[in-house]
Amino acid sequence: MTHSVDPVLIVGSMAFDDLELPTGRFDDVIGGAATYAAYAASLYAPAQIVAVVGEDFPQSTLEDLSRRGVDTAGVARASGKTFRWAGRYSKNLASRETLDTQLNVFADFEPTLPETFRDTPWVLLGNIHPALQLAVLDQTRAPRFVAADTMNFWIEGERDALMKVLERIDLLVINDEELRQLADIHNIQRAARAVLGMGPKRLIVKRGEYGAMLFDNDRIFFSPAYPLEDEVDPTGAGDTFAGALVGSLAAAGGVSHLGLRRAVVNAATVASYCVEGVGTAKLGRLHRSQLSERIDSLRSLVQCTD
Amino acid sequence: MTHSVDPVLIVGSMAFDDLELPTGRFDDVIGGAATYAAYAASLYAPAQIVAVVGEDFPQSTLEDLSRRGVDTAGVARASGKTFRWAGRYSKNLASRETLDTQLNVFADFEPTLPETFRDTPWVLLGNIHPALQLAVLDQTRAPRFVAADTMNFWIEGERDALMKVLERIDLLVINDEELRQLADIHNIQRAARAVLGMGPKRLIVKRGEYGAMLFDNDRIFFSPAYPLEDEVDPTGAGDTFAGALVGSLAAAGGVSHLGLRRAVVNAATVASYCVEGVGTAKLGRLHRSQLSERIDSLRSLVQCTD
Numbered sequence: 370m371t372h373s374v375d376p377v378l379i380v381g382s383m384a385f386d387d388l389e390l391p392t393g394r395f396d397d398v399i400g401g402a403a404t405y406a407a408y409a410a411s412l413y414a415p416a417q418i419v420a421v422v423g424e425d426f427p428q429s430t431l432e433d434l435s436r437r438g439v440d441t442a443g444v445a446r447a448s449g450k451t452f453r454w455a456g457r458y459s460k461n462l463a464s465r466e467t468l469d470t471q472l473n474v475f476a477d478f479e480p481t482l483p484e485t486f487r488d489t490p491w492v493l494l495g496n497i498h499p500a501l502q503l504a505v506l507d508q509t510r511a512p513r514f515v516a517a518d519t520m521n522f523w524i525e526g527e528r529d530a531l532m533k534v535l536e537r538i539d540l541l542v543i544n545d546e547e548l549r550q551l552a553d554i555h556n557i558q559r560a561a562r563a564v565l566g567m568g569p570k571r572l573i574v575k576r577g578e579y580g581a582m583l584f585d586n587d588r589i590f591f592s593p594a595y596p597l598e599d600e601v602d603p604t605g606a607g608d609t610f611a612g613a614l615v616g617s618l619a620a621a622g623g624v625s626h627l628g629l630r631r632a633v634v635n636a637a638t639v640a641s642y643c644v645e646g647v648g649t650a651k652l653g654r655l656h657r658s659q660l661s662e663r664i665d666s667l668r669s670l671v672q673c674t675d
Numbered sequence: 676m677t678h679s680v681d682p683v684l685i686v687g688s689m690a691f692d693d694l695e696l697p698t699g700r701f702d703d704v705i706g707g708a709a710t711y712a713a714y715a716a717s718l719y720a721p722a723q724i725v726a727v728v729g730e731d732f733p734q735s736t737l738e739d740l741s742r743r744g745v746d747t748a749g750v751a752r753a754s755g756k757t758f759r760w761a762g763r764y765s766k767n768l769a770s771r772e773t774l775d776t777q778l779n780v781f782a783d784f785e786p787t788l789p790e791t792f793r794d795t796p797w798v799l800l801g802n803i804h805p806a807l808q809l810a811v812l813d814q815t816r817a818p819r820f821v822a823a824d825t826m827n828f829w830i831e832g833e834r835d836a837l838m839k840v841l842e843r844i845d846l847l848v849i850n851d852e853e854l855r856q857l858a859d860i861h862n863i864q865r866a867a868r869a870v871l872g873m874g875p876k877r878l879i880v881k882r883g884e885y886g887a888m889l890f891d892n893d894r895i896f897f898s899p900a901y902p903l904e905d906e907v908d909p910t911g912a913g914d915t916f917a918g919a920l921v922g923s924l925a926a927a928g929g930v931s932h933l934g935l936r937r938a939v940v941n942a943a944t945v946a947s948y949c950v951e952g953v954g955t956a957k958l959g960r961l962h963r964s965q966l967s968e969r970i971d972s973l974r975s976l977v978q979c980t981d
Contacts, residue, residue, distance in 0.1 A: 461861035555767035557884070558904045578863070579885040580899075591976045593886075593897040598864045630979050670897045671977035673936050 376415040376440070377619050378512075379406045379612065380480050380505045381495020383420040383444065386648065387455035387469075390602055391462065398604075398648035399430050401452065402495035402518070405605035406612030408649055409639050410493070411437040412657045413616030417486050419443035419505065423451035423474045433653065442483045447474040462600050482508040491619040493611055494538070496520045499530035506537055514624055516540040516615050517569075518607070524550050536568035539624070542611045544575045557582065558589070573614070573633065575607050583633050590630045595641035595667050602647045606640045609652055613639035638663045682721040682746070683925050684818075685712045685918065686786050686811045687801020689726045689750065692954065693761035693775070696908055697768065704910075704954035705736050707758065708801035708824070711911035712918030714955055715945050716799070717743040718963045719922030723792050725749035725811065729757035729780045739959065748789045753780040768906050788814040797925040799917055800844070802826045805836035812843055820930055822846040822921050823875075824913070830856050842874035845930070848917045850881045863888065864895070879920070879939065881913055889939050896936045901947035901973050908953045912946045915958055919945035944969045 381403030388395045403420045410416040417440040424446065431441045452475035455468040480501055490513035494502040502517060509515075515538045523531050524547060535541065541564065545557060551567075552560035561572050561584040572584040576594075583590040614636035621628040638660055643652040687709030694701045709726045716722040723746040730752065737747045758781035761774040786807055796819035800808040808823060815821075821844045829837050830853060841847065847870065851863060857873075858866035867878050867890040878890040882900075889896040923938035924930055944966055949958040 463861070555769070556904060556906065558902050576885070579882070582902075589902055589976055590978075591899040591902075593899075593977075596864050596888075596895055596897075598862060600862065627979070634979055668979055670895055672896075673933070673940055673974060 374414045374620050374622070375490045376417055377410045377491040377493060377612075377615050378417045378419065378482070378486050378489040378509070379403050379410060379493045379495060380419040380502070381406060381497055381608070382452050382475060383418070383422050383426065384452040384454055384475075385425075386604060387453065388602060388604060388647065389457035389468070390647065391458065391460050392601060392647075395647050399427070400454065400605055400648055402497075402605070402608040404430070404434075404649060405608035405643065405652065406493055406495055407434055407439045408437065408652045408655075409609040409612030409636075409643070410616030410619075411439050412613060412639060412655065412660070413635070414491070414619035415440065416612075416616065417443060417489060419480045419482055419486065421445045421447050421474050421478045423447060423449045426451045437653075440486075443481070443486055445481070447477070449474045456604070458603070462603055465603075480505050480508075490514065491615055492516070493615045494518065494534070495608065495611070496523075499523055499527050499534045502534045503530065503537075506534075514539045514615070514618065516542055516611065518542050518611050519547065521547055521550055532567060535564075538569050540571045540573065541569040542573045542575065542607075542614065544577070544607060548572075548574050571629065575610060577603070577606075581610070581633055581637055583629055585626055585629055588626060590633060592630075592633045592637050593667065593670055594637055595663055596670070597641055597644060600644050603644050604648065605652075606643050609643040610636040610640040634664060634667055635660070638667055680720045680926050680928070681796045681819075682723055683716045683797040683799060683918075683921050684723045684725065684788075684792050684795040684815070685709050685716060685799045685801060686725040686808070687712060687803055687914070688758050688781060689724070689728050689732065690758040690760055690781075691731075692910060693759070694908060694910060694953065695763035695774070696953065697764065697766050698907060698953075701953050705733070706760065706911055706954055708803075708911070708914040710736070710740075711914035711949065711955060711958065712799055712801055713740055713745045714743065714958050714961075715915040715918030715942075715949070716922030716925075717745050718919060718945060718961065718966070719941070720797070720925035721746065722918075722922065723749060723795060725786045725788055725792065727751045727753050727780050727784045729753060729755045732757045746792075749787070749792055751787070753783070755780045762910070764909070768909055771909075786811050786814075796820065797921055798822070799921045800824065800840070801914065801917070802829075805829050805833050805840045808840045809836065809843075812840075820845045820921070820924065822848055822917065824848050824917050825853065827853055827856055838873060841870075844875050846877045846879065847875040848879045848881065848913075848920065850883070850913060854878075854880050877935065881916060883909070883912075887916070887939055887943055889935055891932055891935055894932060896939060898936075898939045898943050899973065899976055900943055901969055902976070903947055903950060906950050909950050910954065911958075912949045915949040916942040916946040940970060940973055941966070944973055
């Protein structure tokens with residue numbers, strides 16, 4: 370990363386996760402959408418986090434993020450406990466169930482952007498209440514590009530607020546189930562067109578091990594997922610994807626169609642590393658120089674020419 | 676197709692299907708793995724069918740296949756009724772249930788190759804009892820390339836015979852669920868390696884709307900499915916894929932790694948047309964000249980360069 374790359378503002382959760390994985394039980398794993406996204410974005414661009422943590426959240430994690438070029442000035446430390454999620458994955462990691470959610474300090478989260486964050490050109494609204502996503506947008510000054518994530522919980526329960534978000538973003542990044550739910554249409558292409566009609570200029574559909582699809586002005590791009598043999602923990606892979614994607618666009622300095630395609634491939638690659646470790650164990654130690662080999666593999670996976 | 680293209684021998688079922696689709700109920704639809712595969716292969720190469728039909732099977736279908744360059748000399752007409760399958764698809768076509776299976780004349784099927792079929796260099800063993808697949812292989816004389824399909828029913832109940840088939844084939848074409856079942860491994864790459872260890876030189880994993888993966892000497896190729904907006908009937912899409920694949924290889928006159936990749940893209944394209952009509956309605960009227968536009972789209976779907 371060079372100083373000429375504009376920063377990426379990321380808002381979302383920072384959390385403790387208690388994970389029951391096929392490989393064992395892991396408690397107090399550092400997680401949260403903003404954490405994953407910031408580690409991922411920082412591979413490509415300076416990042417800024419807006420989030421809230423409790424008294425129990427390790428200062429060492431914030432310091433580690435800082436060393437990676439993440440500005441944590443927007444991480445508020447509130448009295449009380451950090452957001453906590455507990456989940457159990459199926460033996461083959463293909464599904465998971467939520468065992469417990471404790472909002473804790475996240476329940477009263479009112480994102481406040483430090484003055485130095487308000488002119489940040491690249492914005493990633495992580496998966497939080499759409500009203501909070503709007504509150505963040507209202508504090509920004511004419512960002513160049515806004516991407517947002519959301520989830521079934523908000524699609525079901527906060528549709529009106531979510532619609533207001535969709536009208537104001539350049540890119541929506543969601544998974545295929547969420548897309549189908551949001552559009553109430555099963556066919557991916559038709560659902561994508563319906564959701565694009567709700568406002569976002571572009572749409573990326575994450576399909577887990579099946580890859581990702583970009584819908585951009587009637588053009589579709591497809592990237593396979595990197596074919597992993599040793600999947601360990603899918604937690605945060607989607608947030609990692611989104612963070613790497615926006616970071617990659619910031620590094621490119623613009624949003625051409627080709628740049629978006631490359632950003633999707635980069636994002637799929639970074640997400641593959643995330644899945645290979647518990648929590649951010651592998652993602653948090655990743656360096657950009659490690660990526661090129663896997664990016665080449667991913668591209669050659671679809672090559673039909675000599 | 677030119678006269679210099681060697682023929683493809685296809686063994687499998689010819690059938691009537693009673694289909695309950697979201698678009699309506701369709702009875703007595705001409706189907707069967709060999710029928711779909713022969714229509715598909717005939718786009719690229721002369722095809723030969725070995726199958727059995729009952730007295731009720733329309734001669735007009737055999738004549739239509741002949742007009743498309745399919746030699747039906749190996750289609751035995753037995754006294755009794757043709758194999759019949761009845762199935763109901765879910766509203767979004769994502770799943771189906773078998774309502775009824777009547778083997779009829781297929782119960783006593785003993786595939787017999789006409790003398791003129793025994794030297795055919797390209798062989799596709801459709802999804803029939805592995806003992807019958809072996810019986811066909813025993814009647815061939817040193818085929819150049821043998822591909823086989825199978826299904827969960829044989830993987831569960833006829834594993835020993837199936838293992839003998841796997842030792843004698845160049846390519847296994849199955850879907851991802853069958854791969855996982857055959858290997859008893861969930862991870863696709865690991866499962867693929869395990870199945871390659873059972874004998875087949877190469878493996879293609881069909882993943883429906885998610886595309887197809889080719890495993891060839893430690894190299895993996897991925898082709899997305901053609902993104903359809905109007906899926907009508909997925910019946911036979913897998914057989915169509917296999918038929919177009921082997922036909923495409925025959926047309927190429929060899930099995931290079933690049934040729935295999937291109938054959939997978941061709942197969943995915945032809946299969947996409949199959950899904951757009953009930954039964955063989957669309958596939959049976961397809962011409963090779965129609966394919967290039969969709970093949971180009973499929974390739975551009977994964978392009979990351981100008």
